[in-house]
Amino acid sequence: MLRWAKIGKLFSLAIRLGNFSPLGSVWTAQRSQANQANKEVKQTTNDDALGAEHMWIMWLVIAAIFAVVEISTSGFIALWFGIGAGAAALTAALGFGAPAQLVALITVSTALTLSTRRIFLRWLDRPTSIAPAFGDSSLVGKRGIVLKESKGVRSEVELELDGTVWTALPVAGDALAIGEECEVVRIEGNQLYVRATQRAPDWKLTG
Known part of the structure; x- marks a missing residue:
């Protein structure tokens, strides 16, 4: 037992001497630097992971901004980029990196812009049937073309007048056909x- 106790004391003394020796100091400093470097690497990795985890939130914010711009302009360009940002958010949520997110944004936005913008603009520019303001006489005397033939008990028709579609009734209750020219009388x-001013050609009546 005495021998083992002496060995233990000698071992402890050697460790203390090693720590205070130049070689021991260098080794201790290197170990400390290595530990510090490992901590910095772990911190950087954690920060990167945290940033990547929240990228989808950033894309959703961008999509919301594009939506607000679209409401203000109605040009059907910001809308598609908003949808593209939504696709990028989904890509980020699935764990893909920034390059894949940018590809999703550009691909979806470009495809929608090229394929559907013209269709939506044409839909917005379509004529709609409206009623005149109460007592407005500015339309009296103007002429239009029947777009939908008479229907119902009052022979109601739809006619295009100055680029706008109106609902009208013939003054005599006579049925009007598609393509006939009508004049607003009151x-x-x-x-x-309205009343008919010119009969439509036979090819329009039968088409």
């Missing part, structure tokens, strides 16, 4: 009354 309340 307005009662918000109802147009």
Whole structure:
């Protein structure tokens, strides 16, 4: 037992001497630097992982900004980039990196812009059937073309007048056909009354 106790004391003394020796100091300093470097690498890795985890939130914010811009302009360009940002958010949520997210944004936005913008603009520019303002007489005397033939008990028609589609009634209750030219003769309340001024060609009546 005495021998083992002496060996233990000698071993402890050697360790203490090693720590205070130049070689021991160098080794201790190197070990400390290595530990510090490992901590910095782990911190950087954690920060990168945290940033990547929240990239989808950033893309959703960008998509919301594009949506607000679209509401303000109605040009159907910002809308598609907003959808593209949504696709990038989904890509980020699935764990893909920044290059894949940018590819998703550009691909989806470009495809939608090229394929559907013209369709939506044409849909917005379509003529819509409206009623005149109550008592407005500015349309009296103007002429239009019947777009939808007479229907119902009052022979109601739709005609295009100055690029706008209106609902009207023939003054005599006569049925009007598609393509006939009509003239507005009076307005009662918000109802147009028209009469035929020219019969449509046979090819329009039968088409």
